[in-house]
Amino acid sequence: MDKPYAIGVDVGGTNTVVGIVDKRGQILINGSIKTAKHTEVENYLDELTKLIDELISKITTKDQIKGIGAGTPNGNYFTGSIEFAPNLPWKGVIPFAQMLEDRTGIPVALTNDANAAAIGEMTYGAARGMKDFIVITLGTGVGSGIVVNGQMVYGNDGFAGELGHTIVRRENGRVCGCGRHGCLEAYASATGLARTAREILEKRPDAKTILRDIPAEEITSKDVFDAAMEGDEIAKEIFEYTGKILGESFADFVAFSSPEAIILFGGLSKAGDLIMDPIRKSMEENLLPIFQNKVKLLFSELKESDAAVLGASALGWEVR
Amino acid sequence: MDKPYAIGVDVGGTNTVVGIVDKRGQILINGSIKTAKHTEVENYLDELTKLIDELISKITTKDQIKGIGAGTPNGNYFTGSIEFAPNLPWKGVIPFAQMLEDRTGIPVALTNDANAAAIGEMTYGAARGMKDFIVITLGTGVGSGIVVNGQMVYGNDGFAGELGHTIVRRENGRVCGCGRHGCLEAYASATGLARTAREILEKRPDAKTILRDIPAEEITSKDVFDAAMEGDEIAKEIFEYTGKILGESFADFVAFSSPEAIILFGGLSKAGDLIMDPIRKSMEENLLPIFQNKVKLLFSELKESDAAVLGASALGWEVR
Known part of the structure; x- marks a missing residue:
């Protein structure tokens, strides 16, 4: 059976927002953590993984999640890395997708914010x-x-x-x-x-x-x-x-x-x-x-406050 | 068995050049007719079909031809038409691909000259x-x-x-x-x-x-x-x-x-x-x-004199 949910992660310079989304583009539950307070990406990812696990446990189980899509500054789809993002606390090349996948056990795909928005419009919005x-x-x-x-x-x-x-x-x-x-x-x-x-x-x-x-x-x-x-x-x-x-x-x-x-x-x-x-x-x-x-x-036909998370989640459906 | 040949047709304002090409991009035989002398597209296509039949009969049979690709001014891949080409003798919208297919019995795809060049480079040239x-x-x-x-x-x-x-x-x-x-x-x-x-x-x-x-x-x-x-x-x-x-x-x-x-x-x-x-x-x-x-x-790595025909022929391999 098709897995019914995808997770969107919108990584911003200040906050990171997470939402679990169904195939019609409804955000069923969401939460957020502070990006900026973590100078170590490892600590940040530990807290992000904890939030993801909590959100999942409130409405479903991990095996119902198709994938995690992340929209990040300077995110590279091919490498799954955040590369030299000037507005994030972590420098250089961060293998973000692999690190999050290792922690959550869920496949992760990543791209930059604007590409996530485009995939979101195609999946749920004005470009259907x-x-x-x-x-x-x-x-x-x-x-x-x-x-x-x-x-x-x-x-x-x-x-x-x-x-x-x-x-x-x-x-x-x-x-x-x-x-x-x-x-x-x-x-x-x-x-x-x-x-x-x-x-x-x-x-x-x-x-x-x-x-x-x-x-x-x-x-x-x-x-x-x-x-x-x-x-x-x-x-x-x-x-x-x-x-x-x-x-x-x-x-x-x-x-x-x-x-x-x-x-x-x-x-x-x-x-x-x-x-x-x-x-x-x-x-x-x-x-x-x-x-x-x-x-x-x-x-855009994505609801303003949800747009970034929806866009990111749309990539979660495409994860291999 | 795979059909081993494709035909390229380069429609220019003065001449139309035809070549039969193998999968390595060798032009095995070619010929040309005058585009400009035909004010009626029907007469032009009759002469073009005659040339194509002659070339085929010299080296192979029709069932060995995968398809015909045509590179034309203002050629539209989606419609198979030449649309309002200022440098051709025929005005308005010419359903070129369909008309040539009806005459030759071989499937025809068409695009503009520059797209044909790109497909040619990808198939045989610098973009392999x-x-x-x-x-x-x-x-x-x-x-x-x-x-x-x-x-x-x-x-x-x-x-x-x-x-x-x-x-x-x-x-x-x-x-x-x-x-x-x-x-x-x-x-x-x-x-x-x-x-x-x-x-x-x-x-x-x-x-x-x-x-x-x-x-x-x-x-x-x-x-x-x-x-x-x-x-x-x-x-x-x-x-x-x-x-x-x-x-x-x-x-x-x-x-x-x-x-x-x-x-x-x-x-x-x-x-x-x-x-x-x-x-x-x-x-x-x-x-x-x-x-x-x-x-x-x-x-470009397509030989100058052959480039247009090679580019067009490359589209012939992709014909449905």
Whole structure:
């Protein structure tokens, strides 16, 4: 008989969240531990294993679990390792999947957060039934998970899908966290949008906006969203500029893999039509004619608070 | 028993070339007809069928042929149709695969020229044994065939892989044949390279170069190649500029699918290190650190004169 449950583990820099999920994408039980307090990965994994065992024992038995899927920063599907993750307390290459599998006795697969989101959308969300789509995660950074022919694109080394680090402004581009210039992430992440806000406020000292009530260095994407919802014209313009840049990049992504849909996931996607309308306009204006009016732009259908765990759990179904 | 032969059909605007190929990629016999003289596709297909039957009868029998693969301008693998090809005499949508199959009694698959090149490299050429690679065709235009997980990327509509029409110069970009601005093709095709030559000659009237012996409007990529081989510094600079732009684009392609290799195919690739050295330098300078010093840059290993037919024939093995 098919095993009815998978476990999702979302490893974040602060917290690690675990959920047991059924085939319809219902999270039956969940729990969390603090990632950051463990400077030794061994101690962290011991506590994580204890939590997993407890959650299982409350609703089922271990032999009913198909697999564990983990979404982690810098997670490599091929090696099962976390490789040089700047925001985690453990340095170098951590053979995370093997170490967790040794402790739990359950097979473990691992990938990065954005790929987990894409597998989640395909299994339970907006991409059900689709064979070709791209998930773009708009958070502190810009990530992506690409699916072609119904399969995740991992590439030759497991690191494919770094679309946040394709170049959208080749001349005088903003410095990106990766050290290069002009990356999409430097414009379209939540921090990129806040940076656009500061640039516009500085360049146009006469423009009236309620954003001036906030010290420039403290403006967040949430502040810009709130201002736009109150009808602030400058705040709307900031979203339009962000959407314009995303649409330009999306047109190039379409020329690559001609997806059925591009799905927005994560913080900035909560802005809804504020961000989607300018993306759609800009993407269509920039598409090669054969691709125009074909590509769906969608929002994630995974419930915000559960999305990361659901995405990770979806990988648990695929474990060998 | 496995059928030992496949047929490749390379449909060009002027000529159509047919070859019967064995599993090692040897062309055993070939022939050609004039594409351009047939304003009616029916007459064209009748003559093509006659040629195919003649070639088969000279070396084998029809039941020894696995399939026919055709590489055509604007060929759509999913529909088997040639769709609105500007350089062919037949307009609109031509159900080419079905029409040829009806006439020959042999199953026919069809794709565009660049995809056929990629399948050819995977079957007989530089990409044997690779699961993730990109072929870039540098000819009158810039085309591409992308392979992920060992499968051609056709995308949702069959038109994936238009990398010649990703934007490499977003501000003041050259007008492209597609009507948009800044496409890679406007810089890195043979015609784009000739355009670079004219721009440099005009912008720098004092620069000494043997290219001034040729009327500016008549300079071809071949002229620039010949001049560079004679040590002309301006000609070398033209190749360096072209390679720089290709390398910038390649770095973005790598961020998408993280291929094991990018393979150069077609006219401009004959320039060898003149074009490859600046591509390599520029690509490595522009890559995200995790991808540096990993991606192979290779030349096609399909013999120039046979490449198109071989590529098409490779699709013949895959026919259902």
